[in-house]
Amino acid sequence: MRIALVTDAWVPQINGVVRTLSRIVEELRADGHEVLVVSPEKFRTVPCPTYPEIRLAVWPFAGVRRLLDDFGPEAIHIATEAPLGxxxxxxCRKRGLPFTTSFHTRFPExxxxxxxxxxxxxxxxxRRFHKPAARIMVATKTIHDELEKRGIPRLVMWSRGVDTQLFRPQAKDALDLPRPIHLYVGRVAVExxxxxxxxxxxxxxxxxxxxxxxxxxLRRQYPGVAxxxxxxxxxxxxxYAAGDVFVFPSKTDTFGLVMLEALACGLPVAAYPVPGPLDVIDGHGIGVLDEDLGxxxxxxxxxxxxxxxxxxxxxSWRNCARQFLAYLEPIG
Structure with missing residues (x-):
């Protein structure tokens, strides 16, 4: 199957969305599918306001049209609600082609x-962006229910995976700090x-x-933090493996792939009882959720x-890719 994946989030960005999409592409190609990734690297870009490391494509429609016309996809998935998306x-709307989308980031928050x-x-x-999609893939039941209440239809559950060979318990020598080590992994940003x-x-x-x-x-404000x-x-x-507890303070993530990576390395998770942690952590004896993070x-x-x-x-990333493939809407 020829699959076009359109995403404004791609390497060299480092985040859960990029890790998820890149692993899905790897799994699909390993199963013999032909995948075209339409990403910012193929376009003239400008820095995203307040996020200069994120590049946004400038007036990309002609380039997107050319890439998709040349590729002739049998399914199109749009992963992000930004210029390329x-x-x-x-x-797709101009040609009457079906497409699917996914909701990865709570941009309004x-x-x-x-x-x-x-x-x-x-x-x-x-809501306007996703309304024409044949299916909208979301990572957790909590996000599914929240978007449904906001009038977004045709939602389906698309889980996540983790590379348990890479992320594993091992020697704790990467961080030479007094223990216990409380670890945060992710973007260093206000949201x-x-x-x-x-x-x-x-x-x-x-x-x-x-x-x-x-x-x-933050380095200036918190000199005692590594x-x-x-x-x-x-x-x-x-x-990851060098830590003792993984602290996930975000209240805006739709899933929080870093929690799975930390768990795979043997770290329990401390978080707020919000979407993401509620779906991944709650009730499994692998972490603690409390409005008092301490x-x-x-x-x-x-x-x-x-x-x-x-x-x-x-x-498993393989199961994640198979879910993704099953939700695609074939063209023609």
């Missing part, structure tokens, strides 16, 4: 965190609510793995590492 949506605009305005745009973690009074140490627009500012910058591959896995961290430290690892072993 809107261009691909327009392409992200915009509110930066501008104070009410999320209702952002969700009106989200991740990272201050809620950094402001906690905790024994041992705090470590932050990742880059983002607030990195330099900010080690972004990591990838085996180096990232080593830093209480959640203290309780999570008591959870055996092997419980976390065993839970993560049930997640």
């Amino acid at each position: 809107w261009a691909a949506r327009r392409y 992200y915009v509110q965190a930066r501008t104070r605009l009410p999320p209702a305005l952002g969700y009106a745009v989200i 991740k609510n990272i201050h809620a973690f950094l402001d906690l009074d905790l024994p041992g140490s705090k470590a932050v793995v990742g880059g983002g627009p607030m990195l330099d500012e 900010f080690v910058g972004p990591k990838q591959g085996e180096d990232l896995a080593r830093h 209480k959640a961290v203290a309780a999570a430290r008591e959870i055996p590492s092997e419980h976390c690892r065993n839970f993560a072993l049930s997640f």
